[in-house]
Amino acid sequence: MEGVSYQRFPKVKIRELKGDYVKFELRDTDASIANALRRVMIAEVPTIAIDLVEIEVNSSVLNDEFIAHRLGLIPLTSERAMSMRFSRDCDACDGDGQCEYCSVEFHLRAKCISDQTLDVTSKDLYSSDHTVVPVDFSDPAGYDSSEQKGIIIVKLRRGQELRLRAIARKGIGKDHAKWSPAATVTFMYEPDIHINEDLMETLTLEEKQSWVESSPTKVFDIDPVTQQ
Amino acid sequence: MNAPDRYERFVVPEGTKMVSCERDTKIINAASFTVEREDHTIGNIIRMQLHKDENVLSGGYKLPPLQYKIIIRIHTTSQSSPMQAYNQAINDLHKELDHLKNAFECGCNLELYGFIRASELYWYTRLVISTGPQTYVSHAGAGAVRGN
Numbered sequence: 001m002e003g004v005s006y007q008r009f010p011k012v013k014i015r016e017l018k019g020d021y022v023k024f025e026l027r028d029t030d031a032s033i034a035n036a037l038r039r040v041m042i043a044e045v046p047t048i049a050i051d052l053v054e055i056e057v058n059s060s061v062l063n064d065e066f067i068a069h070r071l072g073l074i075p076l077t078s079e080r081a082m083s084m085r086f087s088r089d090c091d092a093c094d095g096d097g098q099c100e101y102c103s104v105e106f107h108l109r110a111k112c113i114s115d116q117t118l119d120v121t122s123k124d125l126y127s128s129d130h131t132v133v134p135v136d137f138s139d140p141a142g143y144d145s146s147e148q149k150g151i152i153i154v155k156l157r158r159g160q161e162l163r164l165r166a167i168a169r170k171g172i173g174k175d176h177a178k179w180s181p182a183a184t185v186t187f188m189y190e191p192d193i194h195i196n197e198d199l200m201e202t203l204t205l206e207e208k209q210s211w212v213e214s215s216p217t218k219v220f221d222i223d224p225v226t227q228q
Numbered sequence: 229m230n231a232p233d234r235y236e237r238f239v240v241p242e243g244t245k246m247v248s249c250e251r252d253t254k255i256i257n258a259a260s261f262t263v264e265r266e267d268h269t270i271g272n273i274i275r276m277q278l279h280k281d282e283n284v285l286s287g288g289y290k291l292p293p294l295q296y297k298i299i300i301r302i303h304t305t306s307q308s309s310p311m312q313a314y315n316q317a318i319n320d321l322h323k324e325l326d327h328l329k330n331a332f333e334c335g336c337n338l339e340l341y342g343f344i345r346a347s348e349l350y351w352y353t354r355l356v357i358s359t360g361p362q363t364y365v366s367h368a369g370a371g372a373v374r375g376n
Contacts, residue, residue, distance in 0.1 A: 006280040007320040012331040017339040024335065029328070032276040039269040044238075088235070175234050 020183075025190075034187045043173040047078040047181045048104065048132055051087075052167040059160045060120075070153050071166055072178045074122050075135045076104075084170045098167055104132045106166040112156035120162060121150035132168065193219070237296050240265050249311065258303040259310035267291060271298045277317040283308035 010029035016022065026034055053068040060067070085102045093099030105128040112118035122134035134150065154162060173180030203211065205222075212220045240246050244264055252258040263270065271289035278287030278300075286303045302310040 005320055005323075006277065006316075007323050007327075010324065010328045010331060012328065012335045014335040014339045017336065024332075029324070030273075030276050032272040033324070033328070036269045036273050044269075088239070172238070174237050 026187075031189075038185045038187055041182045041185045042180055045181050046081045046084075046086075046170050046172050047179045048076050048081050048084070048168050048170055049176075049178040050074065050076070050106065050166045051103075051169040051171065052098075053164055054166070055162075055164040057161050057163040060154045060156055060162050061160075062154050067154055067162070067164070071125075071164075072176070074125070074151055074153075076132050076168060077135055078132070078181070080104075080129070080131050081170050086171070087169045102169060104129045104168045106168060107164070108153075108166070109163050110156060111161040111163075112158050115158055118156040119149060120153045120156060122153065123150035124153075125166070236265075237267075238265050251310075255303065257306055257309060258301070259314075261300045261302070261310075261314060262297055263300065264297045266298050267296075268298075271300065273321060274300060274314075274317055277321050278302060278313060281308075281313055281316065284313050287313075 008029050010033065011025075011027045013025040013027075014022065015024060026037075050071045053064075053071055055064050055067070058064055058067065062070075087093075087102045090099060090102035092101050093103075098105075106125050108120070108125050110118065110120045110124055123136075125134050127133050136150070138150075156162065171179035173182075200208070208222055212222055246264050248262050250260050250262070252260065268291070271291070275287055275289050278284050281287075281304075283305050284302060285305060287301070289298050289300045291298055300314070302313055304310055304313050
C-alpha cells in the first residue's frame, strides 16, 4: 500500500533583485504553484497597518472616518510583523488588543498657525516603536524638497487642528487590502523560440533585417559582426 | 447586517475541525474532504497534485458559494484509497514547497552576495579616487567611507 512519490523539484533563477522589485524564473513546476505563490503574496503575507484610531480633536475639512481610512492605508515598515502576534491571538493584553506584543502605538498632533496651508503628512506620525514607521519614499539624492514630504493625510487651514492616537496591528491582505504588502504580482509563461539556423543562412542580409523588423515586439536582433 | 465578519474567511473557529472526511455511500473508493477556511490557493494545488497520481481516477474541488471552505472529492482505483491519495498528495506538496523555499533562498543569497560585492567594489574605488595620489589602501566597505 506504499505510494510512489510524485514530487517535482522546482528551480528558481533570479533575474533582477531590488529593494522593492524582484523578477525570477520558475521551472519544473506547475502553473498552480505559481498562481498559489501569487495569491499568497497578495493576500496572506502579514504586515502591519493602522487599525484603530482615537480622534481627540478634528477641525479639518475631512470627517473622522475619512481620516481614519486614510491612516489605515499608509504603509508601515513591517519587518517586525513576523514576530508579532495577531491581536485576536494575543493573551498578554487584557483583551482590548493594545499591548506591546501585538500592537504599535502612533500619535499625530498638527495645528495650523500660519496663513499658509499646512500639509499633514505621514512624516508627522510619531511611532512608539522606531522599527515600525511610515515608509519613507523619498529619494536619497532628492532633487526637489517638495517631493520628500511623505503621503499627505489632510490639509489644514489657519486655526484647524488634528490630534489623534492610532494603534497599528498585524493583519493579512485577506482581511483588508491595507495589509497587502504587494503592489502587483504577475506571472507569465515565457515562449521558447527556436530559429532554424540552416534556413536563416540562406536569406540575404536585407531579408534577415525585414524578418527581424516584422515582429511586433522587438524580440530579435542581428549581430552586426556575424550577421545572424 | 447579515454580513459575516471579515476574519471569518481565514480564522477557524474553536471546536471546528479544519479537515474532515466523508466516505461516499454509493461509490466505493470515493470520498470527500472538507477543508475549512481555505480557498483556491490550496484547492488548485491539491487538485493538480492528485491528477499526477496514477491511482486517482478523478479528483476535483469546489467552493460552495458564500461559504469559506473547500470540498475535495477523490475517486481512486481499488489499488489505493482516497485517504492514501490525499495524504500522499499533501506530503509531496509539502516537500516540493520546502524545495522551492530552499531554492529561492539560495538564489536570493547569491543575488545579495553579488550586490554586496558590487557595492563594496564601488565604495573601494570611490575611496581610492578621492584620496588622490597618496592612495592608502584601507579595507573597503562602509566603515572606510564613514571615516573619510
